[in-house]
Amino acid sequence: MTVPEQPRRADARRNVEGIRRAALDVFRTGGLTTPLDEVARAAGVSKGTIYHRFGSRRGLIDAVVDDLVAERIQGIIAAVGELDEPLARFEEYLLRMFLLQYDEPAANDVLVRALPDSEPLLNLCEKAQEFAFGLLRAAQEAGVIRPDLTPDDVNHLILERGAIVRSCGCTQSRADYQRRLRFLLDGLRSNPFPRTS
Amino acid sequence: MTVPEQPRRADARRNVEGIRRAALDVFRTGGLTTPLDEVARAAGVSKGTIYHRFGSRRGLIDAVVDDLVAERIQGIIAAVGELDEPLARFEEYLLRMFLLQYDEPAANDVLVRALPDSEPLLNLCEKAQEFAFGLLRAAQEAGVIRPDLTPDDVNHLILERGAIVRSCGCTQSRADYQRRLRFLLDGLRSNPFPRTS
């Protein structure tokens, strides 16, 4: 009952849609931990209705997370798939992930798992994770990424970035944020490999 | 009256000392934002007494921050002062700062300024900051640190580290944490400069 299937009455169906839309909007700008009262206000509905329709915060998240994040992450995977060079593939993946974290607090919350675990969420994360591990191995086999970087380290990089964006996100411009990402990425390359800058 | 000078009665003096000691202990392990109730419990007094004696959380922080952090930071500055090479000086400073942030949540809170500003605190931060800027310039003039790294970037590195430690500190061992710092520091070096690893 987390995702309500066809409520019987017209007003209920209307509200479910309105709440979904409002949640999309509010979560998009404020992250998935935004107070539900705000979602309720944005939807023109009382908080109780949300709990009635979606059961809990997590139910609501499950109902919108796909629209919110899935296609962004799949977009990243697709974009990286276009590239050929192992180094470019690995770096592009991380760069785009980091930028996604900056751009969408909600996506960040998903990646950081700072919320009640839900199935579609976990699937998404694991899929992205496996993809990243593949990129890492390829880049290391090509000798362009330092061999002492582990898959676990890559996960940590994402988590750390999440923490950073949460607390220092608003204090730096996107341009500065992106420029600083270069420092980080350069530190992951193999020793003698030349840099972009 | 933030730092009570000689309360008149013996029990008051005793309590001030007890509270200071308890705060030192509690803040040390939990950071400067730990609920004052905990400090009160540790000191065996009631919360009201703390407010009475120190006026506010900030008053209490002012009264202990020196013992808590000052000598650690001064120790870092001193240790770095022993070194000769510009690269080693700059990297040692950052490394020690980052480790201090890991080891002492309270020190981290100070560096991140995640609390009511207080005078001794600000002095300390600015002193360390100026010192760091000097190290950066020297290292850049020697050509060992990338020239596009700005003083502002260095500040950000500290702030970001603070956010990381706050939220992912407990999920990684100190050894892993330190190993990963290497990635970061390597990314700050000048292009053709060889790495340690």
Place this chain on the structure above:
DNA sequence: TACGTTCTTGACCATGGAGTCAATCTTTCT
């Protein structure tokens, strides 16, 4: 020892957010 002064206490207020539910309103079916 007794009294005035200084201290301490813990119950109290306020804030802000999660989550619940009985009462009330709305839809829909006949």
Place this chain on the structure above:
DNA sequence: AGAAAGATTGACTCCATGGTCAAGAACGTA
């Protein structure tokens, strides 16, 4: 239209934290 099932409401509870204050306890001095 009327009634039953379904839906909404908003006031309520609960929890955690920061901070206050009147009343009573402890000190120390005469």
